Amino acid sequence: MLENPERLVSVGPANPKTGFPLWYKDAAGIRLDQALSADDLNTPAVGIDENFISTRPGAPPTLPDESFYWLAEARMVTGGGVRRGRARVVLALEATFGGTGAVVDGQQIVFARIRIRIDDGVPFGVYEVTHPFGQSGELTADDRGRVFVTEDIGVAPLRFDDALSGNVAPFLKWTSGAAKGPGEPDPPAGYLGDGALAHTITGSPFGTNFVRITGTNISEGNGPRDPADPGNPNKAFTNLFTVQGRLATVVGVGLDRAAYTRDAAGNVALDVFVDSEPGQTVTVSGAGVPDTALNGNGGSYYARVNTGTTVPPSVTVTNAGDVPPSTVTGTVTDAVDVSSASYDPLTQTLTVTAVSSDAVAAPVLTVSGDDLTDNPPGPIPGITAPPATVTVSSALGGSTSRAVTGVN
Template sequence: MHSKVSIASAAIVLVVATSHSAQAALFNLDPGPYLPENGSFAAWYQDTHGRTLDLCLSRALSSRVPSVPGDVPSYMCSLLPAPGVYDDTQPLVFTSNFPDEAFWFTGDAAIVDAATGVDLLYVSALEAAFSGGLPVEGEQISFARIRIRVDLPTPGTYTITHPYGVEVFEVSADDIGDDGVRAINLTRDIGIGAPKTYDGALAGDIGPFLRSVNGPYNETNPDTGQVESFIGDPNLEEAVTGSPFATNYVRIEGPDGIDLRTDLFAVSGKLSSVALPTPVKVERATYSRSTAASGTVAQQDVFVQAPPPPGTASFVDTTSSTVAMTEANATGNWYGQSGNAPTPLANLSISADNSAAIASSTATTLAAPLVDLVTIHTAEYSLASGQLTLVASSSDETTPPTLNASASTGSPIGALSGAGALKTLTTGITPIPPARVTVTSSNGGSDTEELVILP
């Protein structure tokens, strides 16, 4: 879709309320130096599934969709010719003949339903652009984009589920207007910072990269004669995989029973030849232990993000036993548990290997300390008395650790007390309470909660 329709880089003001839930799942990016042949952009980004995509500037053509004379050729990259800026029939030269927009990744979908009057456009992209609009050295920026535009005939509450989250829109009669065009109009660009700093996009909504279930596709670059691989063909609409939530679709639900869905996407992205280690993110490495009639009951729980099968993940617990981890739904979220006695704060050895999916990928092993799980049960502040009350516990009930509280400003509040794992603290705080409190264990765990304000 990107090869046929230009996407402006300016953000659009939202006309409705939105909310979203997403998990940043880009892992790494080219550290530089940034070269003119890439427009001095980062050459590549890597996601947590281990796929690394180059900035897609190839003029390789789709062998599945013939080019139409007079139209933009059926490029495998989302190249956007722009008169006076980028002539795609001529060699690419920065800055005299270079796209004002280019992409590491695009994943687009559409829903058009005459019966309900819904016309939805969905765009997800990792984009390279210029702060001033035109290709100029020193104005390079990158960002992760989610765009949703919907024409609607009826006001009400609409929920849109997509591969990278959920958006809820309250659409009023004023938003509908006379024609309902763009009654929903969301553009969320994350990562735009100082020119030629590209790590901001790592915190965006994009990632892991969606990819066609029929790919990868191999095509020949006419400029180099090299065979290149692509995660999808943007000239086709195909089923995809890669959503961090296993929502590999776009669905809109709304008033009067509106419930429409598509599983088809136009996807682009050029697989990089750079060889990188298997990505691993430790989400949690915690233990618990308690005393039962049969003796001490203990467990070590590990959660990581790593490439899904055929990739593998495992950890070595604090007794040197190896535990194979499991992954359920191709989201790259792995879990493993050991029933062996834990050693608090000792390092676990966590490994992941994606070489079965990407031959150039090497296994990664990293260390993560095993900590207890701290839970804040009560965090209240009374305006009348000026008293702060905290109740918290550690998952280590056998040898309860020390628990200390601090304010969101970083200022210490005090130690919680109690004979067992459940501990309390009541203390005066003036003149105003903190917004949040954190309770930290001497065995490494912590929990942060918003403070409930009482009259």
């Protein structure tokens, strides 16, 4: 069985209006956004849910219960059964909702899908499918000649990085220029295909820009023969796919952390940590925070801003290079420094040393971990077995985790 070694390389920050990532990117640098508009004929959204309720500022009035960052699909007529059969291969990076499947904020998921379906083949027949991202291995039909196999990777709500482990990479796209077939159009500007027309494609890491199905009499009758073996009725073939994918024009920006330090004299400094794509123009602002440009290193950005004696409640980070500029607003917290977390098995005592970055307010700190209720920092006696990691949280919002080490 041929398995795809390629993977998507990165996912963009969350869209503050929808809670889904702004984009996904493959190793070729193709960055695609989420198709959400039913008016865009090249990226048709499906399953519009009129009951979506969101407290997100600027959220769309409706949101699809199923949409796509990218979708490629091949279909063909097949033989082998008592009736004319059909086969379908779906390759997708899909956005939907977890839990019950209802359109609920906080249940957003994105997964990479490979689906193979054969209908009305030979009962209990054995099939093998070669597609742009690999081979299926042997697939056995049921008593009605049906094969239905799905691989979905990344189905936990809000864990958008999980889809990067899927096998749908790089993004396939229509052939263009001299590589396209007779009479085939180039893809619409800004898209990988028009989402509707079956067209030759390119991008397979194996050069298998087709679907080939091998099985008893799979191309019998009206089934399309494999051009490399046209006399063989046990092979069916198509190199035509519908492709949906829109190039992302908004990079966006993500606020990782905005934490302040206040010394004993009351002087406040704000540390802002941001993620985005390399080469962006990123600034931070807020009440008492002068507009400040962040320094970038790859996709990471940082600024330290002196705000006098004012602790701003929130900050807004802006990517000025987007059109229109994209923004995200986040709460400012203190920072928690956990200098040590040690466990003495002889005395069964866990000792945690931590301090808040606010020397004036001196907020209450609590220590927690597996099977460990909230405790103040310092010696915590009566611990038979410590957690592997402790988290120290501040009443002013900051928190830090640290691994526990043993002492003799």
